[in-house]
Amino acid sequence: WNLFQPNDSPDYPWLAILLGYPIMGVWFWCTDQSMVQSVLGAKDLKTGQRGANFCGLLKILDVPLFILPGIICLVLFPEIKATPDKAYIHLVTNLFPSGLIGLVVVTMLAAMISTIGSALNSLSTVFTMDIYVRKYKPAACNKDVVRIGRLVTLFGAIVAIALTLAIDNIRGIKLFDIFQSILGFIAPPMTTVFLFAVLWKKTTARAVNLVLSVGSLFSLGIGVLYLWVLPVADGYHWPHFMMLSFLIFCALSVFTVLVTLLDKKKDGPTQEVKPVRYKTDAFTKGMWAFLILIMIGLYIYFNGH
Template identity: 35%
Template sequence: PCLPTSKWAADIVVVAMYFVLVLAVGFFAMWKANRGTVSGYFLAGRSMNWMMVGASLFVSNIGSEHFIGLAGSGAASGFAVGAWEFNAILLLQLLGWVFIPVYIHSGVYTMPEYLSKRFGGKRLKFFFASLTLLLYIFTKLSVDLYSGALFIQESLGWNLYVSIILLITMTALLTITGGLVAVIYTDTLQAFLIISGALCLMAISLVKVGGLEGLCTKYMNASPNVTAIELENNITYSNSCHVHPKPDSFKILRGPLDKDLPWPAFLLGQTPASIWYWCADQVIVQRVLAARNIAHAKGSTLMAGVLKVLPMFIIVIPGMISRVLFADELACIGPEHCMQVCNSKAGCTNTAYPRLVMNVMPVGLRGLMMAVMLAALMSDLDSIFNSASTIFTLDIYKMVRHQASSKELMVVGRMFVVLIVAISIAWVPFVVEMQGGQMFLYIQEVSDYLTPPIAALFLLGVLWKRCNETGAFWGGIVGFLLGAVRLILAFVYREPDCDTTDDRPAFIKDVHFMYVAAVLFWVSGLVTVVVSLCTDPPSKEQIVIQTGVKCLEWFCGYNKNLEEPDSPFGDEDRNVTEMLKEPPKTKIILNLGLLLVCALGMFLFVYFSL
């Protein structure tokens, strides 16, 4: 229930001040930005420095679904979910050192456009653009809207749809009017808010459980009082549901048959599949392409990699603390009890973070955390709106309207944001029905059935000269069809309630989705290689666009002998040689930073797996 208005006055003032500040920063960015050109609107004129791009990368990834999903998985199963965060530290550097030089050299704005230039033809471009927009709706927008609504319901008790419409309207307003410049400026502000607010909550909650040592002891004993709950509700529940924490809760990489994080599946399936998100997803890549040159692009991935250390400590661990403090609610003991507590039969751990915020934070700071959650939601949404607009405008609309002017493209881009906002609002009722016990794992499962073929296609396109359009197309199609069938079967054979017998087929019940991702990635890659070798090689122009076959060359610096491609929008962009030029001292510093950040990522994996 909502608290009396007087107790919320300070919090509401903080939230209101946050909105005013974000709007002021957004309008300042709009005033400063060159929004009259395609480059200015979609890539911020390629003028952003490494700190702003790095901050935008971080908050574009850490949306409200992370606060809800990571904390919920932490409450349910401990450290395991942190593996995705540590994995990102390494994959971000793959983006900066291998993929971004290729994208800059090819002169592209979008990832489907890169496929078209690299392989030729239009079918790969259209296929990938359409699949990306579908992924945004089902794994990004849908989950963001549900998680944001869940927090609003837990904290303020506001009407679900009024709150969502208000947030989407404000986010879309900034995106439509300001383009990527407004997005990056507001993301930089929100990064500061998110990190500072989450650190405050982490410190306060750690004090309440006696620090990390207290958490290690109390988490393993964080089980609900089954007898008290049964007496209170006059119902006998099964003791097999959500009651006891797992014995290996304080390890991230676990046994081959573990239901949360089997280590062979993570290394062979999840890691290659994540290449799509970190190296070929428009939301992420578009930010790095907005950097003023390759040095700032690499610096931004280093900064974002360092920041990705934080979620384990500011989100996952607070989620585990929330289970300690609210075991009776979060570790509900059966479907009936879970329905009573949080209106979800699958479990209540998704409410871990908002419950901690509303019960632990003092007045004022609680308002800061409400602003943090809203910031995370808005930063994620504005990133998706901007990137979806870019893909639709430049990869689908321009394919139909070849002679469209820059003005027409920008108008269409803005109007598409309005359309995707309407679709998002209409999808909200389905989101509420689709949510499961661990939201973050739902995102990963759906993505792992659809994205591994794309990851294989991009990786081969960048690293292997002989890969051609026919091989890439059939490799992608075969992988997509296999993944789509598995996804449909996963929805047909839904996981039963935890207190009932699981009679699903063994290949659904016993095969972890990350093992499926491994099969899809390697099968797609094999089909691509075989078909490419059996058909004509790509043209010389397509091989020049690829330019990524020698990773060591990119590590040491740009080869000036490479030809410069024509800019896709005339004289708006600086020449490629200037964009890819690195001063020798800067190159050395960046490469040392690369070694240190990669060493940090590998150390964290080892340390949290022992």
């Protein structure tokens, strides 16, 4: 086992992971609605912090849950090495009895439908309430709001089906890496906006809007080139997708600074909000220290074993 692969490794070079993973991590953990909404819904700061810490501990279980089935399948069925994306299904269909296979399929479908339903509901709610009602039709009646919400949901479902068909046509990349690379091209604009909004008070609304619109098109455009138009399978040379994510983030950061400095139309007067200091209790700090020590220990143990 070597968690830190050489920098010339085609799969997971250490430098690409070191630079690119934080971009994806900030996007998911700090801006994704399912994460942020759960923390903001906590009854107080202490509960939110401990809940986030508990999620971090649960994430450790992802490693054996994701990796062990593949290792077991490779040991039992060495021929699966040629088609690793089919490892889990191959394991289920060859080892489980018929009734249990049906239960596994139903469970996977239920989880998938629940995830897709939540995503479409979030898309519909955000577009309808934050864009349609707030920007275009503030006096919209409930009937109009429901109708627009349904249309947005239908549009989102069609886009999801189209993306599924497009992903099925990607060649030369493992399924896991496909999903991770797609997230890597979605993350940079959101991470850029979040970090600049939090860390640099001079960031203007125009810079943020341009990064979210033009920057997203730029990032996703590179993703389309990487996955479909000029794929690695056809002999084209690309940096690792995590390194691409980091480079896109750097480009968007420079773009944000330039737009902010050159923006002659500054934002209107804002109200200075006095910072509120929250004190984290000792037990919560201990939980974070415990999680950090576990992660460091796992990296040390599995690097070279």
